[in-house]
Amino acid sequence: MHTANILRLGIKELWGLARDPLLLVLIVYSFTLSIYTASRAMPETLNNAVISVVDEDQSPISSRLITAFYPPYFVVPRLISLHEMDDRMDAGLDTFALDIPPNFQRDLLAGRTPTLQLNVDATRMTQAFNGAGYIQSIVSGEIAKFLDRYRGISAPPVDLVLRARFNQELNKEWFGSINNVISAVTMLSIILTGAALIREREHGTIEHLLVMPVTPFEIMLSKIWSMGAVVLLASLFSLIVVVQALLAVPIEGSIALFVLGAALQIFATTCMGIFLATVAGSMPQFGLLLMLILLPLQMLSGAVTPRESMPEIIQTIMLAAPNTHFVILAQSVLFRGAGLDIVWPQLLALLAIGSVLFYLSLRRFRQFLR
Secondary structure, three states: OOHHHHHHHHHHHHHHHHOOHHHHHHHHHHHOHHHHHHHHOOOOOOOOEOEEEEEOOOOHHHHHHHHOOOOOOEOOOEEOOHHHHHHHHHOOOOOEEEEEOOOHHHHHHOOOOOOOEEEEOOOOHHHHHHHHHHHHHHHHHHHHHHHOOOOOOOOOOOOOOOOOOOOOOOOHHHHHHHHHHHHHHHHHHHHHHHHHHHHHHHHOHHHHHHOOOOOHHHHHHHHHHHHHHHHHHHHHHHHHHHHHHHOOOOOOOOHHHHHHHHHHHHHHHHHHHHHHHHHOOOHHHHHHHHHHHHHHHHHOOOOOOOHHHOOHHHHHHHHHOHHHHHHHHHHHHHHHOOOHHHHHHHHHHHHHHHHHHHHHHHHHHHHHHO
16 A cells, blocks of 8 residues: 555545535535524424414403413514404414404303314424424413412422533524534545546546555545545535534534544545446436435434434444444534543444444445456
């Protein structure tokens, strides 16, 4: 192995990347605008849901219910008439429409059980399911306070003290931004190495390399270090500038430890990208293979939903994927400030998986060059 050959071939790969404007735009977008916009639009919690109210009672309790819906969970409620309710729901103007019937307060004080009607636009799935629970809780709480003749909360028999660790403000953007960085690292490292190899094959430059005094090992290693360095620097920039500076997300742990884990993750995924490129005959085929591999890696790694919510067999299978260990490592380091004494099993797992993928990719790459 000649280190100078690996260095020169890697620089050649960087020049090839610099002459590809589409890939450059993809890198910039994935580590800047994509992370910023996706974090600002996280749908896990209710935010500015549109609600309208039909107040047929015009009583103090109905006014109290209307004023109970306020930002940031709901927009200021719009008062509408009964015949407008269905039309606005059909037009998609309202997510929720609450109908307070006539004589609601009188029946309530008389000990009867009046009925409120809540129409929900279930096509807006996350807001509909979460919002219906919010509205039910708000209405029940306000009615209970009204019947008790005061606005204070009665003391429960047990005082439960809530202390939110690692995200004291319960801000959904904190987790979304870092998880998007994790996903971008995996996606770009696979795409860049695979696209570089297929581009050389389509342009015929791979034959030029074969007549030079270089080995398949050196060619493959040059693609790994060059594309890996680009992704690693882009992820570090995104973490410091976009996540910390623009989104104001505090990083609890060591960025150097995260970079070490990201380097091992990139080593594994770049090898995976080379393997997929040797299987695919063209760029469209590589794109199809990428979707088949990337979607399960992202969805089942624990970045989108907790691994504990998945079936046991899926959790076991996904231990063979590098993403699973990288997500655990990145979340432990960046969210909870974990040190090397906690995340060393994930580092070893990434190194082992990367070594296996490197061996398999090198075998396939040698067959590809014949």
